[in-house]
Amino acid sequence: MSPRGSIRRVTTQSARTPARITLTVIGLVLITLLGLFLVYETRRVLTWIVIAAFFATALHPAVTRFERRVTWMRRWLSTLLVFLAVFLVLAGLAALFVAPLIREASHFVDQLPAIIRDTRAGRGPLGGLLNRFHLREYAEQHSEQIRDYLSGLGTPTLAFLRGAATTVAGILTIFVLSYLMVLQAPRLVDGFLSLFEPSRAERIQRVGRECARTITGYLTGNLLISVICGALTYVVLLVMGVPFAGLIALFVAIADLIPLVGATLGAVVATLAAFFQSLTAGIVVIVFFIVYQQLENHLLQPVILSRTVQLDPLTVVVSILIATELAGLLGALLAIPVAAMIQIVVRDVWRERRARRTPPAGAEPPGAESPEPAGPSPAPQVAARPGRAAPRTP
Structure with a gap:
């Protein structure tokens, strides 16, 4: 090949290289944008999958332990029994709150005309509040605006009903996804670990067990603390005669699931409801929440969560703030277990890495030479040539 032809070929290849790089970069950018668009459009389903994965991780050890103890039981049957037990426990906890809610809702419907009549006459907690802050005069002056606002609540009501239906569908979907994940967990885990070497697979399995133990401990512990908070709140409100004690206690229990701000939010709502009842009830509820928060922070949480989620307070606060900013309420709920897994x-x-840098006990450091033996060095041995006798060593 002539030198002119080789120079032409090199020039052509160097001209094609920037074009290929540019096309590759454009393709990667388009694929990234397409992936982000798909994630944004399916964010609701992805959220359901993440929640289902956490619940499946929390229930997988219980199913595996139950399957090992009862050797004749199949995987699908042990999974079904564990999920039925969890469903019965949740249904029982819900029944403890649903029965008071139904009773208090019917009582509220019966007392609603009397409450409205007393409020208009300036009697009762709401009537006194209206007279104190001159809200009655404000309502009379802006009656037409209030009527227009109430007539326009049809669309938000439909949106609320649509959101409630979506929530119910999401709960059912999460339950089914969790069941299928737990059922197929051994096959999925074995298939994933088979991609690695035995030593690496054992390490991944050990880390996975620690993460699963952390998630299980956090979810069960946090749920137990919320149940205790809701039950004690219901007892205190019921003793003080605060209306709708079951509904308020349910809100406090659900809000207590949210780290940092949840307990404070529930305490504020319960305290306001108690002050509407009487000054004494409000003071008693404030004292109760102050004492309970101290017990929860220094007794319940260390005893229940310290054995599974070992995080310092600074890490907890930073992880909750970042997760809340990224994923809202879901991020706040899952911030602590995710931080513990990280x-x-x-x-x-x-x-x-430290085990790789540290040499094993008894091993010589690299570059070290073995010490020479003490005493006179042996005489060199001279190889005998063919046809000659080997020299004698004196």
Whole structure:
């Protein structure tokens, strides 16, 4: 090949290289944008999948333990029994609140005309509140605006009903996804671990067990603390005669699931409801929540969560703030277990790197030479040539 032809070929290849790089970059950018668009459009389903994965991770150890103890039981049957037990427990907890809610709702419907009549006459907690802040005069002056606002509540009501239907569908979907994930967990885990070497697979399995233990401990512990908070709140409100004690206690229990701000939000709502009843009830509820928050922060949470979720307060606050900003309420609920999982993975990576840098006991450091033996060095041996006798060593 002539030098002119080789120069032409090199020039052509160098001209094609920037074009290929540009097309590759454009393709990667388009694929990234397409992936982000798909994630945004399916964000609701992805949220359901994430929640189902957390519940499946929390219930997987119970199913595996139950399957090992009862050797004749199949995987599908043990999974079904565990999910039925969880469903019965949740249904029982809901029944404890639903019965008071139904009773208080019927009582509220019966007392609604009398409440409206007393409020208009300036009697009762609401009537006194209206007279104190001159809300009655404000309502009379802006009656037409209030009527127009109430007539326009049809669309928000439909949106609320649509959101409630979506929530019910999401709960059922999460339940089914969790069941299928737990049922197929051994096959999925074995297939994933088969992609790695035995030593690496054992390490991944160990880290996965620690993460699963953390998620299980956090979910069960947080749920138990919320149930205790809701039950004690219901007893205090019921003793003080605060109306709708069951509904308020249910709100307090649900709000207590949210880290940091949930307990404070529930306490504020319960305290306001108690002050509407009487000054004494409000003071008693405030004292109760102050005492209970101290017991929960220094007794319940350390005893229940310290054995599974070992995080310092600064990590907890930072993880909750970041997760809330990224994913809202869901991020606040899952911030602590996700932070604990990240801590477990980082700790394992750091332990592995330190084990590689530290030589085993008894091993010589690299570059060290073996010490020479003491005493006179042996005389060199001279190889005998063919046809000659080997020299004698004196």
